[in-house]
Amino acid sequence: MSLKITDRTAEKAFFISRELWEHPELSGEEHRSAEFLAEQIAAEGFQVTKGVTGLETAFVAEWTPVRSADKSSDGPEVPTVAFLAEYDALPGYGELSPDGSGNAHACGHNWISAAAYAAAVTLKQAVEEAEKKGEGRPVRILLVGTPAEETWGGKISMCREGLFRELSPDAVFEAHLSGQPKHCFTNYLLALTNIRYTFRGKASHASAHPENGINALDALNLTFAGIACLRQHVLPGTKLHGKIVEGGLACNIIPDTGVMDYYVRAPKKDYLEKVLERVNDCARGAALMTGCRVEIGRDENTFYDMRNNMPLNARAEEHLRALAEADREAAAAEGRDFAMSGEIREDDLFTAPSGDIGNVSYEAPSFYGVFSTAPVSGGADIHDREYLAVTDSEYAHHLLKLAAGVMASTGLDILTDDCFRAQCREAFLKQDP
Numbered sequence: 001m002s003l004k005i006t007d008r009t010a011e012k013a014f015f016i017s018r019e020l021w022e023h024p025e026l027s028g029e030e031h032r033s034a035e036f037l038a039e040q041i042a043a044e045g046f047q048v049t050k051g052v053t054g055l056e057t058a059f060v061a062e063w064t065p066v067r068s069a070d071k072s073s074d075g076p077e078v079p080t081v082a083f084l085a086e087y088d089a090l091p092g093y094g095e096l097s098p099d100g101s102g103n104a105h106a107c108g109h110n111w112i113s114a115a116a117y118a119a120a121v122t123l124k125q126a127v128e129e130a131e132k133k134g135e136g137r138p139v140r141i142l143l144v145g146t147p148a149e150e151t152w153g154g155k156i157s158m159c160r161e162g163l164f165r166e167l168s169p170d171a172v173f174e175a176h177l178s179g180q181p182k183h184c185f186t187n188y189l190l191a192l193t194n195i196r197y198t199f200r201g202k203a204s205h206a207s208a209h210p211e212n213g214i215n216a217l218d219a220l221n222l223t224f225a226g227i228a229c230l231r232q233h234v235l236p237g238t239k240l241h242g243k244i245v246e247g248g249l250a251c252n253i254i255p256d257t258g259v260m261d262y263y264v265r266a267p268k269k270d271y272l273e274k275v276l277e278r279v280n281d282c283a284r285g286a287a288l289m290t291g292c293r294v295e296i297g298r299d300e301n302t303f304y305d306m307r308n309n310m311p312l313n314a315r316a317e318e319h320l321r322a323l324a325e326a327d328r329e330a331a332a333a334e335g336r337d338f339a340m341s342g343e344i345r346e347d348d349l350f351t352a353p354s355g356d357i358g359n360v361s362y363e364a365p366s367f368y369g370v371f372s373t374a375p376v377s378g379g380a381d382i383h384d385r386e387y388l389a390v391t392d393s394e395y396a397h398h399l400l401k402l403a404a405g406v407m408a409s410t411g412l413d414i415l416t417d418d419c420f421r422a423q424c425r426e427a428f429l430k431q432d433p
């Protein structure tokens with residue numbers, strides 16, 4: 001059975017989406033947004049714990065039916081579904097920023113929060129309906145507020161602190177918008193690590209006494225040259241890109257300090273470590289060639305690739321088709337000039353980004369549904385300036401109903417269909433390490 005979200009839930013979700021969109025906050029600073037979303041879900045009867053895993057703008061909201069609450073302590077494991085919300089915005093949108101801060105929701109994380117909210121509430125309503133019919137059973141529904149997706153990846157820190165192991169969801173759901181022509185449920189996300197190389201040399205007069213200098217800028221250039229050669233010898237989907245942060249102060253001084261930041265991305269997290277060693281060797285080699293010392297600093301958070309759970313994705317796809325068909329019929333009856341499409345595309349490794357849900361997908365069966373705004377985004381895609389209007393559009397609001405419906409329906413199957421739940425778990429356990 002595919003669940004449709006009610007008009008009341010839709011109205012509240014649109015309100016949430018718009019409220020967050022109008023007050024965009026950057027990674028780790030989403031105080032107002034997290035507080036607001038937590039308030040909204042608490043009003044639906046969820047118990048909210050704020051500041052989980054030591055992150056001020058992270059929270060867990062939990063709902064369990066009253067009748068099942070007392071059974072949950074010593075009974076068999078309680079089927080659990082978690083919906084993930086993100087709410088950080090992006091900087092640098094100037095006059096397009098709705099509140100004049102320069103920040104904006106060009107990645108649509110306002111919509112992600114609203115879709116997660118609507119899915120959680122819709123699933124809760126379905127469980128309550130079943131209870132009324134005497135078909136209740138102990139279950140748990142979670143809405144997890146996750147900060148800083150755009151930068152250091154709040155979910156990575158939350159995974160490291162053991163939050164998802166502790167919550168132990170049977171399935172995790174998140175939806176994202178995209179300007180791509182069709183929806184996509186089986187997505188590539190590349191593993192990613194972020195490195196800083198700092199070369200220390202020796203300053204001297206660049207013309208009078210260059211023989212006394214040790215050139216840290218040369219070390220940067222040679223590192224870039226080494227990586228350029230390495231590029232031919234890595235697996236498809238590996239991406240190497242970076243920038244110079246500091247490369248000298250004046251033309252007449254041999255630069256004694258050179259700093260570069262570099263991203264290494266790879267199709268799998270284990271392969272990422274192998275490529276990283278080669279990239280580090282390029283920096284070490286450059287240090288040796290120039291006589292510099294090199295310091296290698298690695299960011300604490302490594303983004304993992306996405307482990308797609310095929311049984312989960314296949315079931316979500318069935319619900320997508322059913323809900324899109326229902327929407328098509330409704331559009332015809334209402335005389336609406338658009339209907340949601342149920343068309344799915346295959347993802348492409350070569351255009352894959354990275355995302356912190358990848359780390360969650362190593363902790364629990366995870367669904368990451370990307371929903372297409374193509375009919376209204378005219379070729380623009382997330383992070384584009386033109387995309388900002390899309391993330392708060394009428395169409396995005398309508399699409400939110402579809403996304404929330406797909407996630408709530410698949411979530412209901414997880415809670416009520418023991419065989420399906422076991423199938424998703426089995427597929428999860430069978431995946432590569």
Ligand SMILES: [Zn+2]
Pocket residue numbers: 107150382383
């Ligand atoms: Zn983004």
Ligand SMILES: [Zn+2]
Pocket residue numbers: 107108109149176
């Ligand atoms: Zn995003």
